Amino acid sequence: MSKVKLARKSTLIDMTAMSDVTVLLLTFFMLTSTFVKKEPVQVTTPGSVSEIKIPDTNILQILIDPTGKVFMSLDKQKDMIETLSKVGDELGVSFTEEEIRKFKIQKTFGVPIKSMKQYLALPAEKQDAILKDYGIPTDSLDNQFKTWVKAARATNQELRIAIKADSNTPYKVIKDVMTSLQDLRENRYNLITSLKVESVK
Amino acid sequence: MAELQTNDGGGKKKKGGSKQKKISVHVDFTPMVDMNMLLITFFMLCTSLSKPQTMEINMPSNDKKITEEDQVKVKESQAVTLVLSGGDSIFYYTGLPNYKDFNSLKLSSYRADGIRSVLLKRNVAAVTQINELKKKKLDLKISQEQFTKLAAEIKNGKNTPVVIIKAADRATYKNLIDALDEMQICNIGRYVIDKITPAELFLIKNRESKGALSQNSAI
Numbered sequence: 139m140s141k142v143k144l145a146r147k148s149t150l151i152d153m154t155a156m157s158d159v160t161v162l163l164l165t166f167f168m169l170t171s172t173f174v175k176k177e178p179v180q181v182t183t184p185g186s187v188s189e190i191k192i193p194d195t196n197i198l199q200i201l202i203d204p205t206g207k208v209f210m211s212l213d214k215q216k217d218m219i220e221t222l223s224k225v226g227d228e229l230g231v232s233f234t235e236e237e238i239r240k241f242k243i244q245k246t247f248g249v250p251i252k253s254m255k256q257y258l259a260l261p262a263e264k265q266d267a268i269l270k271d272y273g274i275p276t277d278s279l280d281n282q283f284k285t286w287v288k289a290a291r292a293t294n295q296e297l298r299i300a301i302k303a304d305s306n307t308p309y310k311v312i313k314d315v316m317t318s319l320q321d322l323r324e325n326r327y328n329l330i331t332s333l334k335v336e337s338v339k
Numbered sequence: 340m341a342e343l344q345t346n347d348g349g350g351k352k353k354k355g356g357s358k359q360k361k362i363s364v365h366v367d368f369t370p371m372v373d374m375n376m377l378l379i380t381f382f383m384l385c386t387s388l389s390k391p392q393t394m395e396i397n398m399p400s401n402d403k404k405i406t407e408e409d410q411v412k413v414k415e416s417q418a419v420t421l422v423l424s425g426g427d428s429i430f431y432y433t434g435l436p437n438y439k440d441f442n443s444l445k446l447s448s449y450r451a452d453g454i455r456s457v458l459l460k461r462n463v464a465a466v467t468q469i470n471e472l473k474k475k476k477l478d479l480k481i482s483q484e485q486f487t488k489l490a491a492e493i494k495n496g497k498n499t500p501v502v503i504i505k506a507a508d509r510a511t512y513k514n515l516i517d518a519l520d521e522m523q524i525c526n527i528g529r530y531v532i533d534k535i536t537p538a539e540l541f542l543i544k545n546r547e548s549k550g551a552l553s554q555n556s557a558i
Contacts, residue, residue: 148363150367152368153367153368153369153371153372154366154367154368155373156372157368157372157375160372160375160376160379161375163375164375164378164379164382167379167382167383167386168382170388171382171386171387171388172386172387172390173385173386173387174385174386183391184512184513184516184517185516186392186394186516186519186520186523187520187523187524188392188393188394188520188523189388190392190393190394190395191392191393192390192391192392192393193375202512254404264495300393302391303512304512305512305513305516306511306513307505307510307511307512308508308509308510308511308512309423309506309508309509309510309511309512309514309515310508312515313506313508313534314513316398318531319398320398320399325397325398325399326395326396326397327395327396327398328385328393328394328395328396328400329393329394329395329396329516329519330391330392330393330394331391331392331393331394332391332392332517333392334520
């Protein structure tokens with residue numbers, strides 16, 4: 139009887155094609171996506187039919203969480219430094235080199251100016267943990283929010299203001315922010331929303 | 340692992356000349372694929388694909404020095420006031436508020452058959468014009484720039500309604516965005532966000548108590 143001879147095949151698979159595909163996918167992801175910014179509070183933006191995209195640079199983002207805490211972020215480190223020094227001058231706080239260096243690498247800031255020094259002295263991990271308990275005061279007695287916006291505007295004339303607030307934020311807080319902006323004659327700004335598809339019947 | 344295979348077996352050797360070994364190069368791409376997959380996973384998890392949408396709004400100036408002439412007068416018949424209240428409820432009244440009649444403040448909803456149908460009905464002329472314009476744009480009769488210009492003209496036309504949005508403190512941010520969204524859906528170009536006054540709060544309370552407040556105050 140003749141035995142069926144099984145040909146010994148090599149188990150090597152040519153991975154070149156696979157590699158091509160993965161490199162393509164990788165390139166696609168690298169080019170189309172933007173990094174998620176680290177934000178101290180989780181915010182779900184409400185949906186809207188608006189389709190205008192927000193520009194990448196020169197944005198002053200105002201982040202409002204459901205409990206009404208206000209945070210801010212600037213996209214340029216140069217602006218951050220100047221804004222901090224202007225706010226410091228106005229509220230009578232001066233910062234050391236070290237503090238400025240620490241401040242400029244912050245993604246989002248939102249600490250009352252009194253606690254700023256103390257906050258900047260903390261190590262980075264601790265800053266992340268406690269930032270969400272702070273927030274820039276917006277009430278009419280001690281409106282540091284206004285000072286920040288004014289300083290940021292003085293630093294960069296082309297700055298666009300974008301408000302990103304949670305769907306469940308009470309209007310009262312939004313009103314405070316909007317009134318402060320109106321007082322500074324900042325009458326044009328953007329509201330960040332997420333996409334909602336809806337058609338007119 | 341990359342391996343070099345020499346296959347010098349078989350084949351006739353060339354006459355004369357130097358002996359050249361034919362080398363076929365096989366590079367194993369498996370680790371490369373592994374690494375790429377890892378990178379793709381990293382990018383998928385740590386980045387967001389879509390940029391957030393945004394809505395541009397113009398707020399009225401807070402300037403106290405604005406004179407009478409600078410103020411825009413609105414025909415009573417064109418004005419619609421939306422009052423956003425807590426619990427996702429939305430009220431509206433047209434023209435001037437009628438404090439005597441609690442039914443002048445009507446309750447509506449954020450659904451398609453709610454405030455949207457009311458506004459569409461009032462803005463029917465502009466909406467049909469915009470739809471015609473959209474059709475023309477789809478047929479490539481007019482360019483995008485022309486479309487934006489003409490659409491803006493229609494939206495800000497003389498006979499379009501003027502909507503005043505007033506939100507109570509209890510309303511949420513979502514309510515405000517929804518209301519602004521309706522402006523866009525209904526092609527309303529003239530709208531403004533205003534502060535709520537005690538008068539509107541009175542109207543809501545009056546409605547809730549079925550006119551009891553206005554009766555008391557009338558006496």
